[in-house]
Amino acid sequence: MDTTSDGLETKAGAPSDIAALFAEFSSAFEEFKTTNDQRLGALEKRGSADGLLEGKLDRLNAVLDTNKAAMDRALVERARPQLDGKAVQADGEYKQAFAAYVKRGEEKALSVGVNADGGYVVPPETETEITRLMTSVSPMRALAGVRQVSGSVYKRPISVTGPAVGWVGETAARPITAAQTLAELSYPTMELYAMPAATAAFLDDAAVDVGQWIADEVNAAFAAQETTAFVNGDGVNKPKGFLTATAVAEASWSWGNLGYIATGAAGALPASNASDVLIDLVYALKAGYRQNASWVMNRKVQGTLRKLKDADGNYLWQPAATADGKARFMGFELVEAEDMPNIAANAFSIAFGDFRRGYLIVDRQGVSVLRDPFSSKPYVLFYTTKRVGGGIADYDAIKLLKFATS
Structure with a gap:
């Protein structure tokens, strides 16, 4: 585990406790939202954001990406079956x-x-x-x-x-319509x-x-x-x-x-x-x-979209609800x-x-x-x-x- 100058934790490898990783991921996203709100407030007041806030936001983006990658690795390891285990196979x-x-x-x-x-x-x-x-x-x-x-x-x-279709009267002629392509x-x-x-x-x-x-x-x-x-x-x-x-x-x-x-x-x-x-x-x-x-x-493009809000101030990017789920953007799943x-x-x-x-x-x-x-x-x-x-x-x-x- 490494720690940045802001006290942000990044994972060097995938821990066995996926629930703990997911909790850290959720906590990092809350910190990301708070930091981005401060950045947006500075943009509204002064027309420019503090470079320190921009840097912290970039590091939080990296933490979110690293934690998600660690969760993915841990889930793959957990789901991996034994190929040649003790069970007797038909072949x-x-x-x-x-x-x-x-x-x-x-x-x-x-x-x-x-x-x-x-x-x-x-x-x-x-x-x-x-x-x-x-x-x-x-x-x-x-x-x-x-x-x-x-x-x-x-x-x-x-x-x-x-095929082409059309409305006709009860006794009207039925011309041949165009066939489907x-x-x-x-x-x-x-x-x-x-x-x-x-x-x-x-x-x-x-x-x-x-x-x-x-x-x-x-x-x-x-x-x-x-x-x-x-x-x-x-x-x-x-x-x-x-x-x-x-x-x-x-x-x-x-x-x-x-x-x-x-x-x-x-x-x-x-x-x-x-x-x-x-x-x-x-x-x-x-x-x-x-x-x-x-x-x-x-992931770089996703990092840009994480900063966007709707007219009511809600973030359009939302983290996965479960450790094995996918993030959502505007209500649709987001895949890297x-x-x-x-x-x-x-x-x-x-x-x-x-x-x-x-x-x-x-x-x-x-x-x-x-x-x-x-x-x-x-x-x-x-x-x-x-x-x-x-x-x-x-x-x-x-x-x-x-x-x-x-």
Whole structure:
């Protein structure tokens, strides 16, 4: 635990008592509100804020972010199941064979799990663990729709416009109406790989939980790459991120584009009534999407929004009600994605929408491991692959805030 010059506590690691961490987080937010109220009062009286107050506010923002990250780590650790515990699993023989393959390269019972490239398919428990941990680490996996597929490409038809209809009299003629318009969205799965290494001595240690080790190592590598691709991926050997779609002003929106609202100021929120443009963004989304909508931004942008109030002096940003909950902004859940851009001129730094309907992640079933004890002696390499695709599923379900004059 570290202490700043203001007496503010920051956490170096995640303590085991999540309730205590949450209490400290709530206390820090109350201190944040008090300090920001003083800053706003100084702005009203003198037209400028005390530099000491600005500095303290920045440090409080950092404390809030650090405490929330510590809570997230503690919750992941608490929720992590035992992969190879004492309970007897139905496929225990296969798991033992997989462990033998990882440790010593033995290929017993390969008829159960042989892959075409000579590798070995990860047991179901380990595969599930990798995906579950990525849901905890990768905010896009927790937000977006996810499909499991067995092929290399997932295709999805979608109705862009419904059939034309019209009112007619009892005996009036019934002319043929225009048919509905269908489009097909295609999501190719791309190969995501990690290649952790271990010494033979490490693998020979009977205390090593091989399945857990692979899950942890691969999870860290996969999660970071996935989130970046789901946000900013260009579609070349990786999923296509939602920010790489063509963005047009909401008034000119059409299918195939994402609509945006401009702040009216380059690289900033409006100087007065800053929250109005955020309200406009909320109501740019149709009612059917708003019910399950979330804000997506990075922590620096969230730090800026924490300072905003409504006309009655209430803070628009509110902390989570429980330790495992999410913060809310203007009544909607707020999700941090560090791959979202910082506030800058012409940047799309805030997204708002129903991401479960707006973005689709496609997972090809299976995570395979190829053991390589030859290429990097004395290390044993584990070439681990997973095929993942992704792209926008509904262009009307996500709206962006552009920090620009138009």
